[in-house]
Amino acid sequence: MVRTRFAPSPTGYMHIGNLRTALYAYLAARRNQGVFILRIEDTDQERNIPESVAAIYNSLALAGLAYDEGPDKDGGYGPYIQSERLPIYQEHAQKLLGMGAAYCCFCKKEDRPEGEDVPVRRDPCRLLSPDEIQKKLDSGESFVIRQRIPDEGSTTFTDHVYGEITIEHAQLDDQVLLKSDGFPTYNFANVVDDHLMGITHVMRGQEYLSSTPKYNLLYEAFGWEVPEYVHLPLIIKEDGSKFSKRLGDPSFEDLVKMGYLPAAIVNYIALLGWSPGDDREFFTLAELEKVFSIDRINKSSAAFSFEKLTWLNGEHLRALPLEAFHDLAKAYYPPELDEFDTLKISELLQVRTEKLNQIPDQVAFFADVPDYDINMYVHKKSKSDLETSLTILKGVMPLLADLKTFDNDNLYMLLKSYGKDKGYKTGTVMWPIRTALSGVPATPGGATALAEVLGRTETLNRIQAGIEKLESEMA
RNA sequence: GCCUCCAUCGUCUAGGGGACCAGGACGUAGCCCUUUCAAGGCUAAGACCGGGGUUCGAAUCCCCGUGGAGGCACCA
Secondary structure, eight states: OOEEEEOOOSSSOOOHHHHHHHHHHHHHHHHTTOEEEEOBOOOOTTTOOTHHHHHHHHHHHHHTOOOSBBTTBOOSSOOOBGGGOHHHHHHHHHHHHHHTSEEEEOOOGGGSOOSSSOOOOOOGGGGOOHHHHHHHHHTTOOOEEEEOOOSSOEEEEEETTTEEEEEEGGGOOOOEEEOTTSOBOHHHHHHHHHHHTTOOEEEEEGGGGGGHHHHHHHHHHHTOOOOEEEEEOOEEETTSOOOOTTTTOOOHHHHHHTTOOHHHHHHHHHTSSBOOSSSOOOOOHHHHHHHOOGGGBOSSOEEEOHHHHHHHHHHHHHHSOHHHHHHHHHTTSOGGGGGSOHHHHHHHHHTTOSSGGGHHHHHHHHHOOOOOOGGGGOBTTTTBOHHHHHHHHHHHHHHHHHOSSOSHHHHHHHHHHHHHHHTOOHHHHHHHHHHHHHOSSOOSSOHHHHHHHHHHHHHHHHHHHHHHHHHHHHO
């Protein structure tokens, strides 16, 4: 039985790399009919940000990553919040102390050598005699519990992504297991909980690769089975730097606010570091659950491309049923659009929208024709100039007023044959009409589609306004 | 400083000794379609970091170099 977990610490927002770790852990579980667990790692009292727990739940829900066990979903392995498991860590730390695999350290935090190039350190407290330790304990001196790393030898493990890794013990610090405030460190809590919760596959960022032997030493000290490791490559920005909230890089929730569909984001990040092996790129979460496989995860870090995400978002938008797209688009329509058939507008928009938040700009002209330059009537490819525009707008007015059924098909037939009669190519007729109706160079849909949405009255008004503009400004 | 990892088009990637004068996608350019813009179709430019091996044969295996990244906290 495969059991995976997503174990975020509530210290900020859910960034892209976190979400992908969650996604892969989720997919690995689903793919193997396993169990996906959410565990909150709130062991850092200082960095905890209570609101970010809500962000975690929200992001997971948005992404559709449903967990089988978690703080609000007991599966018999709880509690699933580390701050509620303190006695468990205490007990296990004592066990380690008893075995000599750990020791008490009374050094102060400030004693640690400063600087960028900190050498591997063997703590002086290792050498304290039992008497000395007892004396310090009795005097109430604060202390931490450190792991006793063997001086000699090395540890080798096999990672599913990176293969066999060997680290010399001399490279490993005597890391702190239990802090002086009684809280465990990530390193310790993680090992204890992963074992107690029966995690079979530990999925986490590549940054843990070289400290993994410390974890294995702990597993071995307890006599526990070491889990399978799946270390994931980093996600970076296109300039090679890391994502950083400080520099304004968007979180998952930010991306959603920017008009990206959660489904598209999930699809995109699934592809950052993993590929299906064929040329397919469009996947729903349900489809990913069927094809995901750990052994197709890549080793090298991947750059996040907003351009490609935007394209994929467009693909997802277009794949939506019209009604679903409409429901999403509605939120971006200005209130003035209510007088029109917004479903029809959505239909025009769907194939031309890559990001939801571009919609307001795309539809602004429906509410109001902007003040545009008269030269917008000039378009070489359509063989449109000021004179033809004026002539055509005037010539077309009575025909539009008389048209029985004012819809796209009939408008198109009418205007096309008008052009044929007068010796204009269709584009020459359509250009000035579309311009008069919109006042913008690019519109979602052509002249007749816009006219249908605007309706006969508004269409005639706008064309009349166009005629007047041309007449006054051509003089 | 020490340790570990990584290295194919600008970007995401396929490739795991011969099927590769390296395939797909985004982006870019051009053409087609066309009622503007999109969408769609077609085409083009664009990469195996360098050097040594191993082999009949290397993008694929090994070594060295170079470049990049990560780790070395009472942070996770």
